[in-house]
Amino acid sequence: MSWFCGKPSGRNILCKHWVRISRSWNNYTENMSKCEQELSMRNNTIIPTEVYIKTLSRSSANRLNTVKQPNITCTDYNTTRLWYKWKPSGYFYKGTWILRHCKGISDVDETCLSNRHIYFWGDSTLIQWYHYLLSTLTFECKILLNDRHAWRQTKVCYCHRYNITLTWMPHNIPISPFHVENLRHFFSNTIRETVSNAGVSEVMLIVHLYSHILMYSLKFFTFHIVEIKKCVENIFKRFTNVRVFIKLPHTFQRMDTENWMIKQPDFIGYIYTDIIHKVFKGLYKKVIVLDNRDATISIRNFELHPSARIVKAMVNQLFSYVCNRSSRPEVRAIR
Template identity: 25%
Template sequence: MQFIFNGRQNVGRVYIFKLVLRIRKAVLALLQRAPDTAIIIKAVNTGYKGTSSAHTTFIIENLKESYQIGEELFVTVHAKDFDNTSKSYGGDFFQAKLFWSETKASVFGEVVDLLNGSYSVRFLLPWNGEAQVAVRLIHSSEAVQVVKHHRDTDSDRVYFNGYYEGPGPNKTRLRETVTCNMKWDKNGLERMGAGDCCCEHNDPRTQETWRCQRPKSLPCSALMYHSMGGYRNRLTNKEKMLITRHFTTQTTTACLKDKHIYMMGDSTMRQWFEFFVKAVPTLKKMNLHVQYQSGPLIAVDVENNIDLHWRAHGVPLRTRKTAIADLHYISNEIDDQAGGPHTVFIFNLGPHFTTYPLDFYTHRVLRIRKAVLALLQRAPDTTVIIKTVNTGYKDIFGSDWYSLQLNRVLHWAFQDVGVYILDVWQMTACHYSKENIHPGPVIIKNEMDILLSFLCPD
């Protein structure tokens, strides 16, 4: 977000609001207010995907054209899950700041959990000039419960080394390294053992006890040195999904294994094809000697039984000279697919339709809807994913206003159909990187992480 804070009205200025939502690993220090833990634990146990930073939205409360120094700015964040459904309980861990990079000025924003899926953020406006607001999702409420659980039950997931040294036979020097940790009757620290298993080093003033496994050949009094030992990862696979939702080369390959993936759409969908080819080294692109802008393109991974296809969505299509025979309608392609548990069909339809009446676009979308319904009728275990239109155009040929109307038609047409809708509109509109109809690598990677979470939720 950019604001002008100079104590006077600024007539004619255009204010641009940006939301930066990033998922990062972090340790939860303190929950501001406690949500309904039972609901969250139930959600975690049933495989709930958690809060999605891509779908979470915000509004500026009582927005004004200019502000006085010392005033307060309030932002309301509305948390949504990966299905773009509003959350009804709190517990998400957000961090917010007001800053301006050029002057290196910044101030922290106070986040208050309203316990209903919404959060109020309060900023003090302390300087003249411009400022930018960044709101980051550190942990979803589901991930917070995982973090809290391991804090309370797995304190020994960090352990330490104790070094015992002392004289041995024939003027030798004995050395033993053992595991040490705090003595506590809970939090997993009792797993070190009981009875005579350990040496206990008591501090009489603090009344705390440092506990080490008993060395085999040396007395407890021979403890000489201390160091960090290491980490134990006790997260279950489901918990790992909640804490980290980023896919590596290995997990991407595993997710795509034994899948036939058909992509149709415009050049922003082709960016997804290109991402997978780069992300999975074993995917080899074949040269079909066609116009690259319109396809068809294909990449094959024989080792992992993956075939990846992309082609343009048919006319109207702004492209270079292309064989008419290579331009297929999306609905016709879907009609020609048998479908099944190994088939994934992904499509988008957007920028090339912005110069046409909305009823023409609606006609095209409804024809695709009919084809999708038929596909899911004959093969209900087929995965269908729809990518919405992203932002980027500001002129009369492709204004974002046009694109927004197309997105609304897409959502309306498929609201009752068993498909995934990956809504990239807000991801591209609110990202900190420069806006472009062809999003940069950071945004594409974020889109791919969500796409893969649809394909491989477990």
């Protein structure tokens, strides 16, 4: 890890001597210029609550227009095209997220998950995905590892009957604004060293890095994304049955804790998304990108942690590229 602040000058400093890392929002704006402070104090532009838009069909004002449904399943879709997508990826209809470029799924069951090890490597927004799957499963999934008192500890769930393992792992530092002890855990908890394909037919790795790094330089974020890319390349060299997904930043404007609240414009996510696109060039054919921004924009999401409806849409989008409901294979339970 590169040093972006100050490196200790002691010659004999070892890993065991570094016992804690912390960062706070307190005095975060202390070094802002006068112009930056003035801009930060401006209120958001208020958009009228009611906007009237009159739309007419190209052929006739009385003719009903419908959205054409895709005729290709997401498992057959060329996912490389997702990296070049510029139109909205979908829309909500009666509470369900509908993809515009391929036929997605509306639920996840043992058919989708059977004989797979699924890794979620990231922050608490991926914990939401992990818990959503646990809450929707109709079969028992035994919790092998879970520390409720420390959310940044690896969580593992295993279902023997269908040979399914779900693992959530925290990403490496920075993890602002939290105080962290046991730093070795975060330095050693890299994707490359953790992912294993033992005993399963397929491994899924979902990667996400965004909210905890917003307090730091964009160069720092770029450095991490470059390292993640190297890890992914090494994983592809080691395993042939691994599918990798990158979750892009979703739209949110507010982060709340007990002591503070920070507001930010939602366009910041576009900057980080652009960095991910540029760094991952060369892996577009191997890595599937998950753009959840449209789902959060469509219902005007404000919170860092989206509602259950959005989480469901995100998880279903992920497994739409894995589960082919049109030709379901037979799922045999392990006795």
